[in-house]
Amino acid sequence: MNRLTIAATAIGAAVLVAGGAALALQSGGDDSSAGAPAAPAQASSAAADSSGSRARYIEAAGYPRPVLFRNGIETWGIRGVPTEEMVALAKPYDMVIAKALDEEVVDRAKVAPYMVAIKRAAPEKIVLDHFLLIGRNPKSQYPPVWPGHWLLLNGTTLASDLGDGAGDTTLVLTDRAAVAAGDDVQVTALDAAGKPDYSRVEQMRVLSVAGDRATVQRGNYGTTRQRFEARRTRVAAHAAVTYGGGDPIWKYNFCRESPRDPSNRRLIEALAQPLAEYLKPGAILDGLDGYQFDVAAFSTTGQNQGQRRLDCDNDGAPDSGYVKGVSSYGLGVVEFQSVLRGLVGEKVLLISEATGWWSARDVAFANGMENESFPDLHHWEQFSSAYQRYQFWRETARAPRLSYLQLKETTEAFTRCPVEDKGTNWKIRLSLGAALLGDGYFAYMSTNEEGRPECNYVDRTRNNLNVSEIEEFSGGADKRYHYLGSPRGEAQHVDLLGSAPNLIGNGGFEGDTAGAAVVLVRGAAGTLTRDTSNPGEGTASLRVDVPSLLADPQDNHVQVRVGPFRVEKGKEYTLRFRIRADTGYGVISPLFAEAPMRVAMNLTAGGQAPAEQDVMATKAWHDYSLSFVAAADDAAANLFVLLGKEAGSVWLDGLRLQAGPGDAFARRFEHGAVLVNGSASPATFDLSALFPGTAFRRLRGTQDVGFNNGAAVGGRVTVPARDALIVVDTKSLP
Ligand SMILES: [Ca+2]
Ligand SMILES: [Ca+2]
Ligand SMILES: [Ca+2]
Incomplete structure (x- = not known):
């Protein structure tokens, strides 16, 4: 894949270097069909039914909700520190996620006993194994993979x-x-x-x-x-990928037509079985809450290698992971989650991945998602898309719902390259701020993915451990975790567009489809009509049908052009619209009825479209807002709706494109508020109107004392472009 997945798990490889020699694991022995080592004898199943205390804790714990993610815990785990030290490291965190199996990096099973111990010491914590779902290191012994289950070109x-x-x-x-x-x-x-x-x-x-x-x-x-x-x-x-210079990872064949092993199992069933086993009493992940599935994906077209394309049904003909016009690989990932859910029941947490164009669609079976290095692996210009995907999962995932964001970049507060990283603490604030608009779980790792690992922060007070505890987790000098308390309602979208004129003349499609045209590339099929059934607003909407895909969907492009309109270079424009879709996936199997369709858009000016952003569309109308910065002055710019990777029908209505920022949000908490500005220009929030009668102050920082300076915040406060501000209520936190 491209940078998106190359970057996806670079941490594992970086830590492997520190881990030293590879360890060949014995398979589990005669009592373990799952093929993984059993847990140490002292690890009983005391934590096995922790879901009650976990649920109560999730309900009661305030925000923010810190996540300890991989770095420190894997470093110490492979080093073999005393268990009490590891338990103490995890103490301030509400959720702990680390690799505890060898599927990607051969030695990570050393971390498993620590994860079991953390969960036993604090059953209310959420403790998840970070499992690479796209494939396995062929040097590892487990999960066992039958040769017909590898994905091949x-x-x-x-x-x-x-x-x-x-x-x-x-x-x-x-x-x-x-x-x-x-x-x-x-x-x-x-x-x-x-x-x-x-x-x-x-x-x-x-x-x-x-x-x-x-x-x-x-x-x-x-x-x-x-x-x-x-x-x-x-x-x-083999369809293979290498993360950060590590071993090749051979990909799994999730296609629904993948070959069947001698037990009549496809990869879908054969992989779910050991993962369910590993969580059982006495097994390696005894008592853990479940899995986070790294690089869970729906789309596979980016996994081709030039003209060498995937052959997922192993019939010798290239198919890019599509069979009969649908992403069989993507639906196979959904089916895998349904099979695993059936094996583990409702108490186990299964967290999928929704990062970028390849985002998984298993909302009906997974409890939530990760967005990796929010937004979408360092794509700050795609804030609208990544943020709304996070909220989509919060609204549609299987209960109990739980999603989190993580950030994986060095910043001024956490770096060994202070010159390069000057002025970058906004990255922590913006991604944490976005997390607080949802479930509030957030992980931060100081990791440079631009080829400068020497910049990664290490904590000299902890023997150079690679953990970075941000001051926003504990309110800076106040040192109080969960200081914001519980949220007072959902996030509010702050409208900064006012009465700026709508640049799209016929966005309601009431009388006709004027201003919209379908553009077909290289033999793709698609039609555009005005539809009066179930309109998003008024009496009609725009309907786009993609009846079928080319045999190899990598080349299938159906675009809807809306325009033209005038834009200015460097200016931000916000599109608000309603969308629904009929994927037809539910006809294939009821398992797929809830799987959304991805619909991407861009603003093309002067022939350039720097950021493609997407939304998730389902049978019900959803309201979305996407902000774009125009790349050039253009009197005849266009909006493009990018389809053709999925067959089906899409309805659009109420298109409004206005000059101005669209990504300003505020959320009130028991003891404060968060103001988030994902836009490319500063945003002013009127606190006296949003939260009347409350006096706020900034955090008293110890890491960014200029920004978090403890000062009183008056009625109107301006948050810089792409930044966020946490303020606390001076009555409850003087
Ligand atoms: Ca991930
Ligand atoms: Ca084929
Ligand atoms: Ca309409």
């Missing part, structure tokens, strides 16, 4: 026989473009009918390719050399 066949001798290191390929130097390839015998025989598989590494010949390293990853016949052998590269 479209492959080729052997053109000549291959022996099993020491010198047999050349594959003669029917299609040389199917493999590349550096690939891990799965070589599978084909039976008389041409179907893969997964009992005869060998893993090889391609060292070089010349003409139709590939030189390979044989018998890798515990497989043994075998003889393979010409034309009766498939050679296919």
